[in-house]
Amino acid sequence: MTKPLLEVADLKTQFNLEQGVIRAVNGVSFTVDEGSVLGIVGESGCGKSVTALSIMRLVEPPGRVTSGKALFHDGGSARDLLALPPSALEDILGNRISMIFQDPMTSLNPVLTVGYQIMEPLRVHRRLSRREARDEAARLLRRVGIPGARERLDDYPHQFSGGMRQRVMIAMAVACKPKLLIADEPTTALDVTIQAQILNLLRELKRELGTSVVIITHDLGVIAQIADRVAVMYAGRMVEEAPVGEIFGTPRHPYTRALVASIPRLNEWHERLPTIEGTPPRPRDERVGCAFEPRCPYRIPRCADERPSLVELSAGHACACWVAGEDAQGAR
Amino acid sequence: MTETLLQTIELTKSFPVRRAPFGGKRVKHVAVDRVSLSVREGETLGLVGESGCGKSTLALTVMRLYEPTGGSIVFAGQDITRLDERALKPVRRQMQMVFQDPFASLDPRLTVEEIVGEPLVIHKTGTRKERAAAVERLLERVGLDAGDVHRYPAEFSGGQQQRIGIARSLALRPRLLICDEPVSALDVSVQAQILNLLRDLQDEFRLAYLFISHNIAVTAFMSRRIGVMYLGRVVEVGASKQIVSAPRHPYTQALVAAVPEPDPSRRVDESGVRGDVPDIGLRPSGCAFRTRCPLAESRCETEEPQLRRVGEGHEAACHFA
Numbered sequence: 001m002t003k004p005l006l007e008v009a010d011l012k013t014q015f016n017l018e019q020g021v022i023r024a025v026n027g028v029s030f031t032v033d034e035g036s037v038l039g040i041v042g043e044s045g046c047g048k049s050v051t052a053l054s055i056m057r058l059v060e061p062p063g064r065v066t067s068g069k070a071l072f073h074d075g076g077s078a079r080d081l082l083a084l085p086p087s088a089l090e091d092i093l094g095n096r097i098s099m100i101f102q103d104p105m106t107s108l109n110p111v112l113t114v115g116y117q118i119m120e121p122l123r124v125h126r127r128l129s130r131r132e133a134r135d136e137a138a139r140l141l142r143r144v145g146i147p148g149a150r151e152r153l154d155d156y157p158h159q160f161s162g163g164m165r166q167r168v169m170i171a172m173a174v175a176c177k178p179k180l181l182i183a184d185e186p187t188t189a190l191d192v193t194i195q196a197q198i199l200n201l202l203r204e205l206k207r208e209l210g211t212s213v214v215i216i217t218h219d220l221g222v223i224a225q226i227a228d229r230v231a232v233m234y235a236g237r238m239v240e241e242a243p244v245g246e247i248f249g250t251p252r253h254p255y256t257r258a259l260v261a262s263i264p265r266l267n268e269w270h271e272r273l274p275t276i277e278g279t280p281p282r283p284r285d286e287r288v289g290c291a292f293e294p295r296c297p298y299r300i301p302r303c304a305d306e307r308p309s310l311v312e313l314s315a316g317h318a319c320a321c322w323v324a325g326e327d328a329q330g331a332r
Numbered sequence: 333m334t335e336t337l338l339q340t341i342e343l344t345k346s347f348p349v350r351r352a353p354f355g356g357k358r359v360k361h362v363a364v365d366r367v368s369l370s371v372r373e374g375e376t377l378g379l380v381g382e383s384g385c386g387k388s389t390l391a392l393t394v395m396r397l398y399e400p401t402g403g404s405i406v407f408a409g410q411d412i413t414r415l416d417e418r419a420l421k422p423v424r425r426q427m428q429m430v431f432q433d434p435f436a437s438l439d440p441r442l443t444v445e446e447i448v449g450e451p452l453v454i455h456k457t458g459t460r461k462e463r464a465a466a467v468e469r470l471l472e473r474v475g476l477d478a479g480d481v482h483r484y485p486a487e488f489s490g491g492q493q494q495r496i497g498i499a500r501s502l503a504l505r506p507r508l509l510i511c512d513e514p515v516s517a518l519d520v521s522v523q524a525q526i527l528n529l530l531r532d533l534q535d536e537f538r539l540a541y542l543f544i545s546h547n548i549a550v551t552a553f554m555s556r557r558i559g560v561m562y563l564g565r566v567v568e569v570g571a572s573k574q575i576v577s578a579p580r581h582p583y584t585q586a587l588v589a590a591v592p593e594p595d596p597s598r599r600v601d602e603s604g605v606r607g608d609v610p611d612i613g614l615r616p617s618g619c620a621f622r623t624r625c626p627l628a629e630s631r632c633e634t635e636e637p638q639l640r641r642v643g644e645g646h647e648a649a650c651h652f653a
Contacts, residue, residue, distance in 0.1 A: 163608050192382065192587060192592075193590045194608065221593060245596050262521060279492070280519055
């Protein structure tokens with residue numbers, strides 16, 4: 001039986017700007033099970049990254065988490081990450097939960113050796129001695145596939161290539177054997193052959209350490225490669241959530257269906273690609289009804305007036321769409 | 333038989349670089365290394381490869397925005413390799429470029445009308461009135477509202493900005509469009525719109541494309557033929573279907589195998605290539621791919637493989653292909 005590791009409920013994060021309030025995340029709920037990979041997919045501005053930053057308590061003014069819970073189950077107790085005092089948070093972040101970002105250069109300190117940076121969490125959280133931490137750092141670098149690991153501990157981040165830097169980041173992130181790893185576009189800046197290597201590495205580490213992963217990306221290909229469950233976001237909300245096979249095999253939300261259909265695939269030869277008309281909404285545009293309604297080929301009058309909420313259409317498959325909901329009821 | 337519009341013959345572009353800042357050893361970095369390719373009238377040649385393979389440098393060298401170091405460029409039967417600026421101007425009308433970052437490539441202080449009409453002004457084409465009409469037609473053709481002519485680039489979404497860039501590139505009725513990662517900065521749902529638009533425009537204006545992308549699936553959708561580059565060299569060239577379904581060069585095979593397919597039942601396994609692209613100035617001897625190649629033997633270290641025929645219209649540069 002699967003056990004929940006992280007339960008996020010009704011998360012809302014907004015940015016109070018001079019031009020007005022931007023509701024970047026507008027009532028998002030999801031669960032990450034132990035040892036599983038949840039993919040969060042969506043286009044730019046859909047709120048997927050802000051969702052991750054909110055859980056990690058990394059949203060800075062003018063941004064603010066205005067509501068929600070993020071229950072993290074660890075060692076028999078559940079703690080709400082959004083309500084913890086900073087001191088308790090320090091014990092969890094970088095230790096039980098860690099994060100990797102798209103651009104390793106922005107999260108690695110350029111004036112410290114990578115060895116120092118990997119050793120730091122080991123000394124703080126795992127209380128290893130200098131020598132133990134150095135041995136462990138070398139072991140970690142070797143594990144993530146960096147040749148000459150021990151010698152490279154004394155190198156600085158700029159002395160590594162992009163793919164190697166991402167490996168260093170992953171080594172840092174898994175140093176304390178976290179229960180949860182949050183990866184925000186971890187392979188987007190990488191070439192495709194390197195991307196395949198990094199995805200493989202993440203899969204292996206997940207298997208070895210039993211770490212759960214939340215992977216955030218705009219790339220449906222990456223999602224298909226690594227996720228167990230997938231949440232699709234549009235305009236600050238979740239529009240569909242299902243096992244990965246169903247998202248690609250039997251997507252229910254018109255947005256997911258169009259998104260999956262519009263990607264060019266190898267060895268499928270089309271004259272034209274199916275498209276989604278229009279452009280993704282700007283973060284400030286707020287609608288009463290469904291945010292996808294103006295672009296949706298299946299819209300009915302109700303869609304403009306009333307927002308559909310996420311409801312389970314079949315076991316483990318939830319979707320926020322009036323039309324898909326009616327179809328599902330009709331099928332019963 | 334369609335005619336060859338653009339041909340590069342052993343085209344080479346190198347840059348002097350230092351191995352380290354402040355007095356490091358000077359080396360020559362050959363970004364584009366003896367590349368011979370051709371684009372036929374009204375057809376698309378795709379160019380794929382990872383960062384640093386020289387595909388963008390090749391585009392800029394073909395446009396003569398970089399001076400070629402060696403080899404030659406033939407456009408519509410004319411050798412343009414050493415033409416001076418003045419002689420180049422009529423050639424430039426016929427080859428235009430679409431860039432990756434639409435916003436960075438549009439002047440933010442100009443209106444859409446000025447941006448799209450600028451090439452017409454530079455090349456002294458038509459009267460003011462004719463130019464305005466042409467701009468409106470172009471905007472409508474690429475799917476924008478002609479009423480938007482007085483707005484500025486920042487007021488448009490990424491996809492619309494790319495449409496503006498495409499309208500501008502078409503203003504002079506070019507015969508060749510060089511598209512350098514034209515959809516890489518766009519959202520997935522917008523990508524498909526722009527790719528469809530480019531294909532429609534090709535038929536309508538009988539355009540030839542040199543279509544450059546790191547994404548082999550996107551390139552295959554757009555192109556009849558594909559060239560694969562690695563460290564400045566073309567390692568394989570052939571019909572898109574051949575390249576995608578029966579690649580012959582181990583690098584192309586790895587590139588195709590590494591594509592994360594949007595299909596959870598087909599996950600990329602361990603078989604991908606190992607290691608990383610070598611640093612600038614550290615090009616391996618012989619076959620440049622040998623440091624990452626699963627088939628590499630001692631011969632690959634000493635003997636550089638040349639492109640040779642491996643099938644109908646299909647060439648690969650590997651001793652074992």
